[in-house]
Amino acid sequence: MIEHAKRLGFALAGVADVDPSKWGGQLRSWIDQGKQGEMDWLANHTDLRIHPNRLIDDARSILLVADVYASRSGNIDTPLKQGQGRIARYARGKDYHKVMKKRLMSLADDLRADHPDAKFKVFVDTAPVLERELAHRAGLGWVGKHTLLIHPKIGSYFFLGGIVTTLDLVPPADQRSEADHCGTCTRCIDACPTDAITPYSVDARKCISYLTIEHRSDIKPELAKHIGDWIYGCDICQEVCPHNSPKSDAQPINDAYAPTRDRFDLLEVLNWSEDDRRKAFQGSAMKRAKLDMMKRNAKIVAQNQGLTQDQ
Ligand code: B12
Ligand code: SF4
Ligand code: SF4
Secondary structure, rough: OHEEEEEOOOEEEEEEEOOOOOOHEEEHHHHHHHOOOOHHHHHHHHHHOOOOOHHHOOOOOEEEEEEEOOOOOHHOOOOOOOOOOOHHHHHOOHHHHHHHHHHHHHHHHHHHHHHOOEEEEEOOOOOOOOHHHHHHOOOOOEEEOOOOEEOOOOOOEEEEEEEOOOOOOEEEOOOOOOOOOOOOOOOOHOOOOOOEEOOOOHHHHHHHHHHHHHOOOOOOHHHHHHOOOOOEEOOOHHOOOHOOOOOOOOOOOOOOOOOOOOEEHHHHHHHHHHHHHHHHOOEEEEEHHHHHHHEEEHHHHHHHHHOOOOO
């Protein structure tokens, strides 16, 4: 099954148990402090997030996989021109939800053929699951201080997904729990423009990724001025991480994520109709951002580049 996952192009695959989260208290306190901002859906189903065994009846194990979307050797972006806004790497190619789900479904179908009575539930961001903690358990990497999962040989530019099942999947013989290699490093914390990171926790309300993709209302000027050139998402905490060093080996990325665009023309976005937005976001994970949000983001970037006075 692990071999099958690798044949399907997943860079990493491993098996996690369905024991309760070790960090459930952290999750509850994060939500109690309102750090999820307007992402109300994140405050729902906390019990399920903490107890993955409740995701399906009689859940016994979880297969976790990783899909690489950017190479560490491509960690330096070509400069932007004035009037352009930057897109985060994860959103530059095809929508990962679709790309991963299709292959995970085919893995589940294969397992079902041998075990017709077993149950399977595929997830890629789509279930109340603490994907990073489970992936850490499955040996796919460690949770960095910026909260993303890092693999020592791959870095952090990869997506996670999985299958929870009633089967007792057998972990690969070489699966081991990855130790934390952050050590005394604080580069991500120091580089985050909005001070969103405290070790192993991100206050989403301050995170540029949240502000540009998830936050529907206006963005406070004191945060907007730190958004810089980012029109969709943010990669700064990953760009500065030594484990994504451009000097590292080039990592083969899944072809589906080959970038189709890494920037938007601000004026173009400001003049978009709903139809234009739909066309520009076809097949992309970016469709999460509504038209008014994209125009708001474009205005902020224009102002940060000194192109307009008011937001
Ligand atoms: C909500 C969400 C966001 C929010 C909140 C981010 C956050 N840090 O929680 C926002 C919109 C800000 C966001 C941004 C991004 N996201 Co996001 N996001 C999610 C989502 C849907 C849920 C995360 C969640 O539950 N957060 C709640 C917090 C409290 O949970 P947590 O940080 O995981 O904390 C747990 C553990 O870390 C643990 N813990 C705490 N301390 C410690 C210490 C140690 C040592 C350990 C082991 C554990 C641990 O405690 C908590 C409870 O278990 C996941 C998918 C999923 N279902 O997991 C994707 C996911 C995390 N996002 C992803 C990506 C790619 C991004 C961005 C890089 C996108 C971008 N370029 O703009 C940024 C990165 C920002 C950042 N530094 O986190 C990927 C990450 C892949 C990876 N390699 O880790 C995921 C897994 C999606 C996917 N399927 O691939 N995201
Ligand atoms: S994605 Fe950007 S804003 Fe969010 S925590 Fe990382 S550096 Fe900070
Ligand atoms: S930048 Fe440093 S502290 Fe942050 S995740 Fe990478 S290694 Fe850990």
